[in-house]
Amino acid sequence: MDIKAAVTHSQGESFTLETVQLAKPEFDEIRVRIVAAGVCHTDVVARDLGIAPFPIVLGHEGAGVVDEVGAGVSDLQAGDHVVLSFAHCGNCGHCLTGHPTVCDTFNDLNFGGAMDDGSRRLAQDNQSLATFFGQSSFATYAIAKSRNAVKVDPDVDLALLGPLGCGIQTGAGTVLNRLKPEFGSSIVVYGAGAVGLSAIMAARITGCLHIIALDVHDSRLALAKELGATHTFNGKDVDVVAEINKLTGGGSHYAVETTGVPQVVKQSLNALRPLGTVAIVGITPEVNLDIHNDLMAEGKSMIGVIEGDSIPRVFIPQLIAYYKAGKFPFDKLVKFYEFDQINQAFEDSASGVTIKPVLKVG
Numbered sequence: 001m002d003i004k005a006a007v008t009h010s011q012g013e014s015f016t017l018e019t020v021q022l023a024k025p026e027f028d029e030i031r032v033r034i035v036a037a038g039v040c041h042t043d044v045v046a047r048d049l050g051i052a053p054f055p056i057v058l059g060h061e062g063a064g065v066v067d068e069v070g071a072g073v074s075d076l077q078a079g080d081h082v083v084l085s086f087a088h089c090g091n092c093g094h095c096l097t098g099h100p101t102v103c104d105t106f107n108d109l110n111f112g113g114a115m116d117d118g119s120r121r122l123a124q125d126n127q128s129l130a131t132f133f134g135q136s137s138f139a140t141y142a143i144a145k146s147r148n149a150v151k152v153d154p155d156v157d158l159a160l161l162g163p164l165g166c167g168i169q170t171g172a173g174t175v176l177n178r179l180k181p182e183f184g185s186s187i188v189v190y191g192a193g194a195v196g197l198s199a200i201m202a203a204r205i206t207g208c209l210h211i212i213a214l215d216v217h218d219s220r221l222a223l224a225k226e227l228g229a230t231h232t233f234n235g236k237d238v239d240v241v242a243e244i245n246k247l248t249g250g251g252s253h254y255a256v257e258t259t260g261v262p263q264v265v266k267q268s269l270n271a272l273r274p275l276g277t278v279a280i281v282g283i284t285p286e287v288n289l290d291i292h293n294d295l296m297a298e299g300k301s302m303i304g305v306i307e308g309d310s311i312p313r314v315f316i317p318q319l320i321a322y323y324k325a326g327k328f329p330f331d332k333l334v335k336f337y338e339f340d341q342i343n344q345a346f347e348d349s350a351s352g353v354t355i356k357p358v359l360k361v362g
Contacts, residue, residue, distance in 0.1 A: 001021070001022055001024075001141070002019050002020070002021060002022075003019070003020060003021075003022045003139055003140045003141045004017055004018070004019060004020075004139065004140045004339075005017070005018060005019075005020045005057045005122070005129075005136070005138060005139035005140070006018075006057065006058070006059070006138035006139070006339075006342050007020065007055055007056075007057055007124065007129065008047050008054060008055065008056050008057070008058060009054060009055045010054050010055070011047070011048065011049070011050040011054060012047065012048050013047070014343050015047075015138070015342045015343055015346070017339065017340060017342075018124065019124075020057065020122055020123065020124045020129060020139070021122070021123045021124065022121060022122060022139075022141055022142075022143060023121040023122075023123075023143065024068070024070070025068055025069065025070035025073075025143055026070050026071075026115075026119075026121075027070055027071050027072045028070060028071075028072045028073060028145055028146050028147075029069075029070040029073070029115075029143055029144065029145055029146065030066050030067075030068070030069050030070065030073060030076055030082075030143070030144060030145075030146050030149055031066070031067045031068040031069075031141055031142070031143055032062065032064040032065065032066055032067060032082060032084065032135075032141065032142050032143075032144060032149070033064045033065045033066075033067045033140070033141055033362060034062050034063070034064040034137050034139060034140055034141060034142055034361045034362060035063055035064045035065065035158045035159055035360070035361060035362035036062075036063050036064075036158065036159040036160075036161075036162050036336075036358050036359060036360050036361055036362070037059045037061055037062045037063070037137040037138055037162050037358070037359050037361055038061030038162040038163035038165070038166070038167060038356060038357070038358050038359075039061075039342075039345050039346060039349050039356075039357040039358070039359065040060060040061055040163075040166050040167050041167075041193075041282075041283070041349070042060065042166070042283075043058045043059065043060065043132075043138075043346075044346060044349070044350065045283060046058055046111070046132065047346075051111055052111045052112070052113055052130060052132055053112075053113040053130045054130065055124070055127070055129050055130065056113060056129060056130035056131070056132055056136075057122055057129055057130070057131065057132065057136035057138055057139055058132045058136065058138050059132060059133075059135065059136055059137035059138030059139065059142075060084075060086070060110075060132055060133030060135060060136075060137060060165065060166055061084075061137065061162040061163050061164075061165045061166045061167065062083070062084040062135050062137025062142055062144075062162055062165065063081075063082070063083045063084070063152075063158050063159065063160075063161040063162035063164075063165070064081075064082065064084075064137075064142070064158070064361075064362065065079065065080070065081055065082070065158070065362075066078050066079060066080040066081075066082055066149075067141065069146070073146045075146065075151075076146055076149060076151060080151050081151070081152050081153070081154045081158050082149040082150060082151055082152060083149070083150045083152050083161050083162060083164050083165045083312075083316055084133075084134075084135045084137055084142065084144050084148060084149055084150075084162075084165055085148055085149075085150060085165040085166065085169070085307075085312035085316070086100075086101070086106070086110055086133055086134070086148065086165070086166065086307055086312070087106075087109035087110050087116070087133055087134025087135075087144075087145065087148050088100035088101075088103035088105075088106060088109065088147070088148070089103050089104065089105050089109065089116060090147050092104035092105070098311055099309060100311060100312075101305075101306040101307040101308070101309055101310060102306060106306075109134055110132070110133045110134065111132075113130030113131055113132075114130070114131060115131065115134065115143075115145075116134075116145070121143040122136060131143075133166075134148050135148065137162070137361075138342065138359070138361075139361070140361055140362070147313075148312075150164075150165070150312050150313050150316045150317065151313075151317075152316065152317065152320060153317070153320055153324070156320055156323070156324065157331075159336065159358065159360055160330075160331050160334060160358070161316075161320070162358060163194060163330070163333070163334070163356055163358065164316045164319055164320070164330070165312065165316070166307065167194045167195050167198070167356065168194060168195075168198045168319065168330050168333070169198075169307060169308045169310045169312065169315055169316060169319065170195050170198070170281055170305075170306075170307050170308045170310075171194070171195040171196060171197065171198030171199035171200075171201075171202065171256070171258070171281070171308065172198045172199065172201065172202040172308060172315075172319060172328070173202075173305075173307065173308015173309055173310040173315055174199055174202075174256050174279045174281055174305045174308045174309070175187070175199050175202035175203050175206065175254075175256065176202050176205070176206070176308075176315075177308055177309045177310055177315065178279060178303070178305050178308070178309045179254045179256070179277060179279055180206075181203065181206050181208050181253060181254050182206075182253075183206065183207040183208075184207065184208070184209045185208055185209065185210075185253040185254065186208060186209060186210035186211075186212070186248045186252040186253050186254070187199075187203045187208050187210070187211055187212070187252060187253065187254040187255065187256070188210075188212040188213075188214065188244055188252045188254075188255045188256075188268065188271060189203070189211070189212070189213050189214070189224075189229075189255070189256045189258070190214050190255065190256065190257045190258060190259055190264050190267070190268050191214070191215060191257070191258035191259040191264070191282070192213050192214070192215040192217070192220035192221055192223065192224045192232075193215075193220070193258060193355060193356075194333050194355055194356040195258045195281060195282075196213065196215070196224070196256065196258045197213075197220075197223065197224060197227055197333055197355065198330065198333075199256045199258070200213055200224055200227050200228050200229050201227050201228055201327075201328050201329070201330065202328075203228065204227070204228030204327075205322065205327060205328070209230075210230055210231065210247060210248055210252065211228055211229050211230045211231075212229065212230065212231045212232070212233065212244060212247065212248075212252065213225070213229040213231070213232045213233075214232070214233050214234075214235050214240060214264075215232075215234065215235065216234060216235050216236050216352075217352040217353075218234060219352075219353065220352065220355070221233075221234060223332065223333075223355065226332070227329065227332065231247060235264070235267075240267050240271060241267055241270050241271045244271040245271065248273070250273045250274075251271055251272050251273030251274075251276060252271060252272055252273065252276060253272075253273060253276050253277075254272075254276060254277055254278070254279075255268045255269075255271065255272060255276070255277075255278035255279070256278070256279050256281060257278055257279065257280050257281065257282060257284075258281050258282045259282050260282030260283050260284040260285070261282075262284070262285060262286070262287045262288070265280065265284060265287045266287060266289070266294075269289070269294055269295070269300060269302055270294070272298075272300050273298075274298035274299055274300065275298070275299045275300065275301075276300050276301070277300070277301040277302075277303060278300075278301070278302050278303070279303050279304070279305045280302060280303070280304050280305070281304075281305050281306075281308075333355045333356040334355070334356050334358050335348075335354050335355065335356065335357055335358070336357075336358050336359075336360055337357055337358070337359050337360065338359070338360055339359050339360060339361045341359070342359055345357035345359060
C-alpha cells in the first residue's frame, strides 16, 4: 500500500515527506496506523552520524492503532491501541531471562535496516528503504513484530504515549528497574531532557530523600523542580561536585547520566559517595578515567543501561497506570507538532527549549 513517510536519503539530510510503499505484514507481524511518534535523540544521531543505512525511514517511538495482523499473531487484533518499542529476537538467553534490551542481535535488529529475516517492508521507486528499530514510525503506517508492540489502555490519549517506547522508559526504567534506590537515599540526574526528567519522576516514586537535577538550561531545571526534583543546580554557575557533596553529606548514592558529555560523565562519578553507582544512558564518546582513583579506591560503580533494562510489555503499562494515578505526569514533557513540521521539531529538540517533540501523524 502507498503511505506517507519522512524519508532520509543520505547522512545529515533534512526530512522530506514522500510517498513510499509498505508491504503487508508477514508471519508474527502487525501493521499499525501511526497516530503519533516521538522525536528522540537517537533519531538525530542516526540521521546526522549515519549509524544506520540510507535511504531510511526513521522514527522509533511510534504509537497507533493495529490495522492488520499477519499469520501467527494471537495476542493482538485490529483496533488495539499499541506503543511500539525496540526490536529484539525473543529467543536468545538475554531475552528469555527478562533482559531484551541486551538481546544478542539488538544492534542488527534496531540499526541494521531490515527485519530479523533480512527482508525489508518499505520501498520507493523499486528501491528498498531501510527500517529503523523494527518499526520506522515517521510514517502514516508501520510494520512491526508483534512482540515489539505493547497493548495499552485505550482510555489514555494515544498521541501522548509514543515516547514511552524509548526515551521515557529509558529514564524511568534506569531508576526503577536497574538502580532501585532505597527509600531515603540520594540520586543526581545529569541532564533534564525527557530521559532525565523521566528519571526524576521515577525517583520521586521510590521515595528518595535528595533528588538533584543538573542542567545548563534554567527552563529545564524549573520543570525538573515541578516534576519532583528537591534541588537543582545549573552546571554553568556552580562547582557541581562540591555542591552535591555539601548537600548530601559526602556524595550521592546514585546518579543517572543522560548527557553523554565526557566532562559531565566524570562529574557524575566524582560526586558519588563511596560504594555509589552511576548509570550511563546517553550516547557517550571516550572518557578518560583513572580507574584506581575514580573507581577502585572508593568502591564506586559505573554501569551502562540500555532502554531502562525494561521489558516493554510489562513496564510501559505500569508507567501508564502511574500516569493515570497522577504520579508520573509525563504529559508535561510533551510538545506536539504536525507531521509536516518534522524538521522544525528536530531543530527545536536540539535547542534546549522543547523537552519532547511529538509528531501528530494520524
